[in-house]
Every structure is written in C-alpha cells, then in structure tokens.
Amino acid sequence: MGVNPGIELIDKNGKRTDGRKVxxxxxxxxxxGVLHRADGSAYLEWxxxxxxxxxxxxxxxxxxxxxxxxxxxxxxxxxxxAFSTSDRKRPGPDRRSQEISKVIADAFxxxxxxxxxxxxxxxxxxxxxxxxxxxxxxxxxxAAVALADxxxxxxxxxxxxATGKVDGKLCxxxxxxxxNYGESDLPVAVNMTTGEIVLLQMDGHLTGREFxxxxxxxxxxxxxxxxxxxxxxxxxxxxxLDELEKDTPAPRRGKQQEAKEVVEAEVA
Amino acid sequence: MSQKRELVIAGDAIGPASEWKATxxxxxxxxxxxxxQSGLLAKYNGKVSVIPLNGSYEPRAGDTVVGIVSEANPGNxxxxxxxxxxxxxxxxxxxxxxxxxxxxxxxxxxxxILCKILFVDxxxxxxxxxxxxxxTKLEGGELMEVPPVKVARIIGxxxxxxNLIKEYVECWLFVGQNGxxxxxxxxxxxxxxxxxxxxxxxxxxLPGLTDRVRAFLEASKPGGxxxxxxxxxx
Numbered sequence: 063m064g065v066n067p068g069i070e071l072i073d074k075n076g077k078r079t080d081g082r083k084v085x086x087x088x089x090x091x092x093x094x095g096v097l098h099r100a101d102g103s104a105y106l107e108w109x110x111x112x113x114x115x116x117x118x119x120x121x122x123x124x125x126x127x128x129x130x131x132x133x134x135x136x137x138x139x140x141x142x143x144a145f146s147t148s149d150r151k152r153p154g155p156d157r158r159s160q161e162i163s164k165v166i167a168d169a170f171x172x173x174x175x176x177x178x179x180x181x182x183x184x185x186x187x188x189x190x191x192x193x194x195x196x197x198x199x200x201x202x203x204x205a206a207v208a209l210a211d212x213x214x215x216x217x218x219x220x221x222x223x224a225t226g227k228v229d230g231k232l233c234x235x236x237x238x239x240x241x242n243y244g245e246s247d248l249p250v251a252v253n254m255t256t257g258e259i260v261l262l263q264m265d266g267h268l269t270g271r272e273f274x275x276x277x278x279x280x281x282x283x284x285x286x287x288x289x290x291x292x293x294x295x296x297x298x299x300x301x302x303l304d305e306l307e308k309d310t311p312a313p314r315r316g317k318q319q320e321a322k323e324v325v326e327a328e329v330a
Numbered sequence: 331m332s333q334k335r336e337l338v339i340a341g342d343a344i345g346p347a348s349e350w351k352a353t354x355x356x357x358x359x360x361x362x363x364x365x366x367q368s369g370l371l372a373k374y375n376g377k378v379s380v381i382p383l384n385g386s387y388e389p390r391a392g393d394t395v396v397g398i399v400s401e402a403n404p405g406n407x408x409x410x411x412x413x414x415x416x417x418x419x420x421x422x423x424x425x426x427x428x429x430x431x432x433x434x435x436x437x438x439x440x441x442x443i444l445c446k447i448l449f450v451d452x453x454x455x456x457x458x459x460x461x462x463x464x465x466t467k468l469e470g471g472e473l474m475e476v477p478p479v480k481v482a483r484i485i486g487x488x489x490x491x492x493n494l495i496k497e498y499v500e501c502w503l504f505v506g507q508n509g510x511x512x513x514x515x516x517x518x519x520x521x522x523x524x525x526x527x528x529x530x531x532x533x534x535x536l537p538g539l540t541d542r543v544r545a546f547l548e549a550s551k552p553g554g555x556x557x558x559x560x561x562x563x564x
Contacts, residue, residue: 102384120386120414131453134414175366180453182414210340213385213479215355215366218341255341255364295339295368299383 063266066243072229079239080109085279087223087235087286092204092294094211102212104294106204109237110194115204116187117212123183134182136174138167140201142190162198169202169251169260175215184214195241196224199249202261207291211298218255219291223283224248225276227268232276234283248273250280254288257281335370335381335535344371344378355380370535383535387478387508389413389456393447394465396473396506397458399440402433409445409458412478412508416456423448423459442468442512444504471502471514474524476531478509483534484527491530491540498547498554499523522550 072078082088088109097103100116107113123129140162144153166188174184186208188201199222206220226236227246236244246266253260268276338344344356344363352363356378365371369382389395389411400416401408407424409417421428426436437443444465448457460466476484484505485492492505499522501515511527513520529546533539547554 101386122415179414182454210368211384213367213369213382216340217359217366218364219339253341255343255359292339296337299337299368 063245063247064242069239069243070229071240071243072231072233078228078233078237080237082235084231084233085283087283088237090203090287090290092207092290094207094294094298100208100212102208102210102214104204104207104211106200106207108196108200108203109235110192111190111197111200112192113197113200113204114189114191115201115208117184117205117208117214118187119184119212120179120182120214121185123181126181128183129181132180133176134174134179134184136167136170136176136184136186138163138170138186138188138205140166140188140190140198142193142197146190146193162201165261165263166198166202166205169220170205170209172258172260173216173218173220173253174209175217178215184209194238195236196249198263199224199251202251203287203291207294210291210295218253219288220251220260221254221284221288221291222249222251222261223280223287224250225280225283227266227272227276232272232279234279246272246276248276248280250277250284252281252284254284335372337369338365338371338380339368340365344380349376350378351376353377353379355382381535382479384477385479386414387412389415389417389447389450389454389508391447391449393507395445395447395458395508396468396504396510396512397443397445397508398510399437399443401439402437404431404433407433407437409443411445411447411456411458412475412510413456415454417447417458418456419445419458419460423457423461425460425465437467442473442510444468444506444512468512471512472520472524474511474513474527476509476511476527478507480531480534481505481507481509483539484511484530486540491543494540494543495523495526495547496555498551499526500555522547525550 091107093105096105102117104115186205190197226244228240228244246268248264251261342365347358352358355367367382369380372379395411397409397411400410406418406420411417445458448459501519504512
C-alpha cells in the first residue's frame, strides 16, 4: 500500500492497467504431477505469478516431541526465490513468509483428514519463482492441486482469490501495481465443497459494506480458480489413462536376448 | 470392467445418500455422498467407492509385506514397510533365539524381509513379525516397487493375474501388500516378470487388462513355461 507515483490504475473506461475489467481474474494455468520425486506436485501460472508446489507424506513426524497423538500435522513452507521479484529478495525465511506458511497450513488443516495419520506430518513446499501480487493465494491454489495429486483425502478442494480497493473501486485479483499502490487487499480461500472460508486476511481499509461486497466478489472469482484446478487434475489423470489406452507396446528385447540371437546367427 | 469409469476429484458430490452407500474413499455428508479422494468411481450393488490413482500404503493387521531393515537396536529392528510410520519388530517376533544386543548378527540395515503386520493400534503403532509360515529373510533376487494402490490388480482376483505371469515366467515371485515385489530367478525371467508387472501397474485402471498382459507375455515368450519344457525335452 505504497504512495502512488501518479499511475492511473483504472482508466476512464473502467479498465485496469492490464486491460481487465474490475471483476476479471488473470489467466490461470495449472499443471499437476510435474515433479517425480514428490508424492504430489503442481506448477501454476497465474498472470505473472509462477509457483511450484510439492507435497511429501504423510510420513512420521520427527522429532517426536512435535507429533500430535491423534492427528497429523500439516507443515507448510512458503518461500520466495531470490530472483522472484524485481529487487533481489534476500533468501531465507522472514517474517512475511513465516506468516504466510502458517496461514496456509491452518487453511489446509481444515480440509485434510488429519485424523487418518496420527503422529504423522504432511509437508507442503511452495516456491514462488516469479511474483506479481497475490502469491499467497497462488501458492495455496497450487498446493491444493498438489495435495489432490498426492492422493491425500480431503473434505474438498481449496480455491482462493483476492479482492482489493484500487482508486476507490473494488477489483478482483490485484496485479503488481494495484497491490503496491491500491488502498486495500482481501485474500480469501474457500473449501469449494462446503463453502467454508478457510483463509481470510485483510490489508488496508474497507468499510463494512465494501468488505461484504469484496467478499462476494472473491467467492465468485474462486469458482474460476476452482475450475482451473479441476481441469489440471482431470488432465493429469485422464492423460495418464489416455496414454495407457494406446496399444500395448511390443516387448523390448533384452541385451541377453539380443546376444543370444547374435550367437545363434553366427552358429548358423 | 467393460466401460470407462468416471473420474472424480476430492470433494465432488457422487450421488444421493438414499441411493448409494459410501464405502472406501468417500463419505456421507448430509444427504449426499462426497468423494474424499481423487480417483475413479466404482458403483456396485448400491455401494459406491473411489479407487484412488495415487496414495500411500496403509498397514492393516494380517497384511504380508516386504520390509527393509532400517535400524538394528539391541532389542528390536526397525523395519521400513513403505507406510507413513516405521514398524518395529521385537526380537521375540523373530524366528531365531536372539540374545540382547545380538540383533546385528541376524538382520542388518538394508536386509529385506518378508514379514506380516502383527497389529496396528489406534495410534497407528505398527508391529511386524517373522513368526509365521513362509515368512523369512529374503536372500538373493531383486526388489521392485509399484504404487501400493496397484497391488490389487497385480495379484488379480484370487491371484489370477499372478498365476498368469507364472504361466509364462519361471521364477519366484512375491507381491507384498505395500507394493514391494520380490522376484528371484534367472535374469531373463526376472526381466520379463518385471516388465509384465510394470505393464499391469501402468495400466491397472483400464479395461481388458488381463488380455493385454497375456498378449504381452505371449509375444515375449510364445507358449509360456510349458513351451520351454517341451523344447528342452526335444
């Protein structure tokens, strides 16, 4: 929420700096199952945001003093790469990334069936490769797809979006300049099956009426995000199935078999 | 399995609870049955379940699994059974008389064993045992790993798929419920068995699997094991 150096964030036609309308979400593309070493993974591009998320586990939580006897812990790590912003980001955990890791972990603890794995832990790592406002929600969206890809039972998919106030108008899904010079930002994440809000934060000022309207706009935008998540998962699983539907490949000949054939040919 | 099964994502409503009884991978929430996992929908006889396409092994008492010793303590071994939790095996569950502190003389870290899950308690504390018929330390052979969710297809109904492989491949084959498979035999035979198992694991959720596996094996080794015997006699 910096001081605007004179950028016109919304023009006379009601269009924003990137040509979007106030209720338009930036284009989203998600790819599930991109990392083979992880149990589940997803890569997300949301406007200029690029996020990689990986899920490991469930596995035993060590050291044991952190274990919960009756459920597993969801441990998140949100990290911005040093090259993700225009000024180099000092690497390592800071106050902001710790906070974001915590709120995302809390959001997922509400949807993952944690009681299935007492004494366990599910690790979710989110790496912001390129940042352009709304990275916490982008990271959470990617992480939800990675969790589903890992086959972890959940009460529902989590999708999120943010709404902010720019030049006195409410706008969905703020971009970089709007986030920097806008008046407010309201990131929200929703369990898409039950409609429960699992994450809600606010930066700046909104009146009560504005808050309610912003919340409505965000929840509506979450539907689009959810659709992108579904598409990614369907692509992931149907690609798997389609790939397999091809004819059975001809058996490859082993080295020994080839050698045997050579010997037989020579003998003949 | 004659038609394509429907794909569901975690949280999807499957149908009214009055029509369908929720079993594995789904749950009744109010009046509807909701999927808890992403996977393929299986509806049968008024019951509905979700066959996961991914996921970890969940140990159940009585399962026979292939474990790998990860630690040898004075009074027990810690066995990695590919579950979220490590499974200790007390010396009293070994078929040998092991003196205190002598565990390393019998099983060392890295050794593979064919063991059984003795019990799993509410806190998911798992104990395994080697004291039963056919349970043993595995020596020689090769280990391969497949996703635990595919084990059911590799074994087949009443072991039908496994028997099919054995018709064509002459080797020792053991499939653990945790998706670890131990194969022992001649290198060519082991290779063929591994390829057949990989094929099943990759195509586990498609119809007509048995036919494709048979076609693959037939193409690789016409006539199967019996043909070998026949040519040898000749």
